[in-house]
Amino acid sequence: MAEKIIVGVSGAPVSDRAVDWAVARGTARGQSVELIAVVGGVVGAVGEASVLERATRSAQDMLDAQVARVGGGLTTRVLSGNPVAHLIDASMDAALLVLGSDYRGPDRGPTRGAHGIRIAAGAHCPVVVVPDIDLEQRAGVVVGLDGSAISERALAFAAAEADRLGEKLVAVSVWSPLTAPRNTLAVYPELYLANMQAVTEEAQSLALAGLASQYPDLVIERVVEKGYPSHVINAHAAHARLIVLGTHGRGALARFLLGSISQEVLERLATVTAVVR
Incomplete structure (x- = not known):
């Protein structure tokens, strides 16, 4: 049985809530937590390598900051390519996939985006979506x-x-x-x-x-x-x-x-x- 919780982390403020939820659940159930950030939009264009390198470094810094914020004990991974495909693939070896959503309730912003719904539909494990709500x-x-x-x-x-x-x-x-x-x-x-x-x-x-x-x-x-x-x-x-x-x-x-x-x-x-x- 897979005992790893994967969290898809972006630069949105709701990522803190998603990471906190996953860490609390992982601590209670003895599950490890891995944070994944995906640098999207990679198409192999000329001159893209240096841009990708900077973006990857920035993404890793973001994940490192999350690890420091919760007190360590988490693993991290930065990928490049299609976020939907990468997170679905990562879910194959996970007990749970956790995503954040910047949706804050009725009349307080747009509905949940199509990417999150596609990930929830295609994932190989249960998916938990954490909204930006107290x-x-x-x-x-x-x-x-x-x-x-x-x-x-x-x-x-x-x-x-x-x-x-x-x-x-x-x-x-x-x-x-x-x-x-x-x-x-x-x-x-x-x-x-x-x-x-x-x-x-x-x-x-x-x-x-x-x-x-x-x-x-x-x-x-x-x-x-x-x-x-x-x-x-x-x-x-x-x-x-x-x-x-x-x-x-x-x-x-x-x-x-x-x-x-x-x-x-x-x-x-x-x-x-x-x-x-």
């Missing part, structure tokens, strides 16, 4: 459950993190009525809505059934709501320390595509977000 007053670990095998892996990751952090686990399952052409179903039968709620509650209960024996001290809050998944999940994540989602692999031809719900949550980060494959 989480000091946050509590709880939120996990989205939909009854699939991948959401079981997301639940395992979330439960372990909640137990490690001493936080409650908030299990969120969302159901939506079937869709129909406009005005066809203006009002849904109450029996149908009640049964949808009951079926979703039952599926969630089955998913959570084994956690009590594995984590006897873990507090679990169960949430089953009607609505659109990414909206409901982000609403509950707004006050949480961490949110965990599963995403389905789509094969080599579409390796840079996330499931729609995971992508929508990543585009509007509410808190530190883990994507588990």
